[in-house]
Amino acid sequence: MFLDLQHISARYPKASAPAVNDVSLQLAAGQLGVLIGPSGSGKTTLLRAIAGLEQPQSGRILLDGTLLDGPNVRIAAEQRRIGMVFQDFALFPHLNIAANIGFGLRDMPRQQVRQRVDEMLALVGLDGAHEKYPHQLSGGQQQRVAVARALAPQPRLLLLDEPFSSLDVELRERLAHDVREILKQAHITALMVTHDQLEAFAIGDVVGVMQAGHLEQWAAPYQLYHRPTSRFVADFIGHGVFVPGALVQTDAGMMVATALGNLHDVNGVLAHAGASPDSAPRGFDVLLRSDDIVHDDDSHFKARVVRKTFRGADFLYTLKLLDGQELLALVPSHHDHAIDEWIGIRLDVSHVVTFPTV
Known part of the structure; x- marks a missing residue:
């Protein structure tokens, strides 16, 4: 080098x-x-x-x-x-x-x-x-x-x-x-x-x-x-939050359960944790970036807008779920929602990153 x-x-x-x-x-x-x-x-x-x-x-x-x-x-x-x-x-x-x-x-x-x-x-x-x-x-x-x-x-x-x-x-x-x-x-x-x-x-x-x-x-x-x-x-990098997650067995196989639904990248979770399905801890925090949260009016998952920052091409929304969990979402700026408005959201996560719960 x-x-x-x-x-x-x-x-x-x-x-x-x-x-x-x-x-x-x-x-x-x-x-x-x-x-x-x-x-x-x-x-x-x-x-x-x-x-x-x-x-x-x-x-x-x-x-x-x-x-x-x-x-x-x-x-x-x-x-x-x-x-x-x-x-x-x-x-x-x-x-x-x-x-x-x-x-x-x-x-x-x-x-x-x-x-x-x-x-x-x-x-x-x-x-x-x-x-x-x-x-x-x-x-x-x-x-x-x-x-x-x-x-x-x-x-x-x-x-x-x-x-x-x-x-x-x-x-x-x-x-x-x-x-x-x-x-x-x-x-x-x-x-x-x-x-x-x-x-x-x-x-x-x-x-x-x-x-x-x-x-x-x-x-x-x-x-x-x-x-x-x-x-x-x-x-430190980017905009994101940590939400509780757990490994669960479903009819489709092992998945990662969160308040917004199940995620499929179990191998990514296990690799990150350095574990196997049998030895992996059942509870951890899942990193969700603002671009992992997609605004979707048809979704049955709803979140309330508590803060919004206009960034030109998009808004950075701070959202709160019914259980009090806060999320960040980047939404195109033509979707101009009011504070306290409830909007539909869904996860679009290509790979899962987890860390031990603190």
């Missing part, structure tokens, strides 16, 4: 617990990885350890087979050939765009610097912006310049620390897709930190969820959403 973190732990002085605790992950060459998680979960500390700005207390960091950190080994940050993009852009306001991008190329001949700056501006879609100054560019354009400057010295790895957090929501989403295309075109291996799941899914080939210094899961976005391996990941 191109980037290989092995059991990394890092602790700040006087801290009661490690900021990063026994984290291992891998990135292949050209892959884009993203770390998400709540504030204080250790995302940025891990990024800084990779960059050489923080020293791990234990573990090994390897980049393209070279040991950067490990027992009796520590390569200085400036010798790692790792680029960084920060959330505040960190552009020099007194330098024009060409000088900003070429700032880290001062040891190269002038003609090569000009050529590299031209290449970087073309890569990020800002041809002809050489003589402009940062204040003359939009926030999104400034962030493109920050990416171009980080890529200009041809780093082996690019690290991005919440690079879009100061931009408005619409621009963040568009720029996230643009940056992914830029990095893929440049064949760059990158690791980004964000708190925004949409950004993470838009950019990442692989995404890690961190909590209290631990890496809960490191997987493709689809796997994180549909096959979370911990209750925290299931709760």
